[in-house]
Amino acid sequence: MNYNLTFIPARTEKPREYGLTMVMDKGLSLNEAQNLIESSGDYVDFVKLGFGTSLITKNLKEKIKLYQDAGLRPYLGGTLFEIFVIRGLFDGFVKFVEELGLDLVEVSDGSMELDNSVKCDYISELAKRFTVISEVGSKRADVHIPDEEWINMMKNELEAGSWKVIAEARESGTVGIYNKDHSANTKLIDDIVRQVKVENVIWEAPIKSQQAWFIKTLGANVNLGNIAPNEVIALETLRLGLRGDTFFQFLPENMSQK
Template sequence: MPEPDFLDLPDRGAKPRAVGLTHVIDPGAGPVVVTDLLDSAAAHIDIWKIGWGTAYVDATLATKLALVTGHEIAVCLGGTLLEIAWAQGRAGECLAWARDSGFDRVEVSRGTVAMTPQEKRELIRRAARDFTVLAEVGEKAPGEQNAARYWPGECLADLDAGASLVVTEGRQSGTVGTFDHTGRVRADVVEAVVAAVGVERVVFEAPMASQQAWFIRRFGPEVNLGNVALADVLSVETLRLGLRSDTAVATRRDTAETA
């Protein structure tokens, strides 16, 4: 079947992309689900995060990672597992296991266990020896105060410690960190982080379609979006391209079509 090319759409860079990243969260999908998604949407996925601690208990992990990396998609270990390992004094073992398993990225966060910013930066330096590091900022509980004041400094420090990208907390629910309890974007937080480090260095966790559309309208189709549900990958790409009403710009040609 020929690919359609009759619409004027925004330019989207080809993989491997440096901007316009779509970062998905895998809650423990099996190989059949993964294969089905990759068949239809692999070209639109850049980073595949194995969420929470599912990598630790997934008997099909090796098969899944082989499928994903075979489509030029980076695989990222979720920050919660590394946090728990760090709290137990096993961060080195966790990182060695992740490396040997085939992960090329790790998320470093401090939203689950008690970890100071300095301890987080030390963990970033350690992880950056073997991985591309995504450093997450923000709490996993709703109602975080003064995020616009404190996140920019933490983002800058994390990048200085060796992180390649920063990730703004949104969780799978989309009701914490970057968002209020209703899921509305906290624009002051977003603008403060972007002013500090630049939009190209930030992955905005945005699991809801309304949140994804907000970021695309504000920063354009090449904004980095994270924690996208596996089932929503094609939907997000249509938002980027203006193929949904949320982001569409209506245009009309003056020249009438002829039969």
Template sequence: MITTGFQGFPIPERQNKPRTRGLSMMIDWGMGIHRQSDTVASAGEYIDFAKIAAGIARFMPSDLLSEKLANYAKHGISTSPGGLFAELALKMGRYEQFVEDVIATGFTGIEVSDNLLKLSSREKSDAIGLAKKKGLKVFGEVGRKEGALDDDTLIHDVEVCLDAGSDWVFLEASELFAGNEVRGALIAELGRRFPVDKLIYELPVVVIPGITRDYKHKICAWLVKELGTEVNLANIEWDEMYITELVRRGFAGDTSHPRGAYRLAGFEPGDH
């Protein structure tokens, strides 16, 4: 628990760490140890998970990677390699050894996705179950990068992940947000069918063609407006931790958050 300044200004309340809701996953594209240390010292209270993105763990010096994972752990931040790394291991028939290596390296979690692979429900369940049996926190992921799943298929995949023992399920941004279109009906149905604390909404990442930071900010604001301050969010960059927290608290320059700081102060919707 941290003490902040300006306590006289009301903002929406948030759980302290370790949280069960309002979770934030920061994506780590291989930042150096000094930037990482500065980031967790400054914003670590708002970071619940850190993902070493894609297959970056394969390229990083092993002693540096272990040092980074230990630093995250010291600040109460769970860690996992990117889901695409696990997919490579599954494709190669090396998944069980990969899980052992993940543990030995110092990760505390693993992501099981099928962005590239076409896994059957049984194959995905088995991969999740193996990691759980080894003591890892498991993030199942549903959806494909090209946003190809219909509502029923995506919902079924969430069920598969949770039934297999996933602690949380990442919802692929490309499935939910495309241009000016938001699959609001699907998001509402997911909220009706599944515990909100189990679903983590991925924000679009700017490495994908056509995605900008202002679009990502717009999607973040929409999710907070619709699902509340303590919606679970993923793919936050190191320098977006505070702006994301501002959005969560309705303190980011607009009045869209119905229970945000500006609305608590008496601003009306649409005020500028």
């Protein structure tokens, strides 16, 4: 930090097991990726190349190398896994990941239906060669998944070999762990936290109020995902109690005014 302040919560350091920030890259140019690295590289653990963008992004290999050389781990968004699998091209997916030199893959079933045991087979298979993260929850607002099912799937997938599980919210932050008005689905989140190790869950939290809610509820080092590239520094200030929303969060009682 540029000034040594008191009462700043300790943040985990890279390579982080917890306190992770995952950024959504929807097609940044090389220069824009470089801007992200320069300003925010220390605070970004993973860069998700969102949905199918990696198929049509120019200079993809150069961008991947840029991120990797700077210590940010890029990976392909889960929808890309589904795009290959629905076409019966799982082997093609593995080949594509390997050719790009990626060491992390995401398995999801947000767009297509996948029996959870089949999904877990994919996870086990991929876990032999890559670090796997898997995403739980549908992208569709009209699909309701009961709370116990969320938790069972998360447990199954971690057991099958997922390093972390992601709780779905889309880029818009209006489905899955959130209600339509962007507020947290507290009942579901409480249930998850009680039954799954919180260090193993990455919460998609594209909107500031959602990020603040998670930091206030689960601490400075909660894992958060789907962060916009130009919001990384702002998120880090939320984690450290350096923004209005979390101003009092890490202060001792005698400084707290409310």
